[in-house]
Amino acid sequence: MNPNYSKFLSFDLALYEIHDDGYDPLRTIGTFWSKYPMHTICDYLIELQTDLKLRSPNAEQKIDDEQLYAFSTDLYRVLVAYLIAHYKEIDLSKILSSPVRAIVKEELETSKKVYDFFQNSPQIDKST
Template identity: 35%
Template sequence: MNQKYSNMLALELAIYQVHDQNYDPTDKIADFWKKYDIRTIQNTISLLLKKSADCWPNENLIDRSQKQVFGFDRLAVLIAYFHVHNDYVDISKLDFSDAESTMLSLDELEITKRIHEFFGRITD
């Protein structure tokens, strides 16, 4: 399979796996932190941003800036998750249920759930 399509498939599977019967998000979090340390995450994001700039030298400056901001935000949230786990921070009162991004995410998960169920019925 072409590497480009293989990467896209892996990203899609990451979304659809949440609908598997045995899916446990805590396993994913633990697996991630067993696999990566903060320095590796930082270096990887930096490398991805550099490769993006190398591959698309004429890329719109706004698009490149958005990628950089997303990379920085991703690193910051991963470090925050690490601290929540490591320092036993109680996040039960954290509420972003009415955020627009939450609504969009819930819509996306509902769509992927229906697709997952459809393909589940086909394979049965």
């Protein structure tokens, strides 16, 4: 098989594997959050949005193509898992393990502090 086409196969498999008897959307979701903290997800998404044509010739790509491809596949897999969990009305409250839950809590607290800082800072007068 052409190596370029084999990359697309894993996207198809992410959709077809939901029919496997052992498929567990909660495990897929938990694995994703264990593997990708929010700041890492942000880094990958920014890298995916960076237009290679706009990159300076000497600029290094921060995340290599294989990592971006693996992330894209994992992201698709977790979206499908959330869809299946929603469709089957599965309780999502116990997805995250304690260590992951602690990391998420810390990330949310930090982002809340940043949000509050900017909400409480003087606004620029837009009327001028």
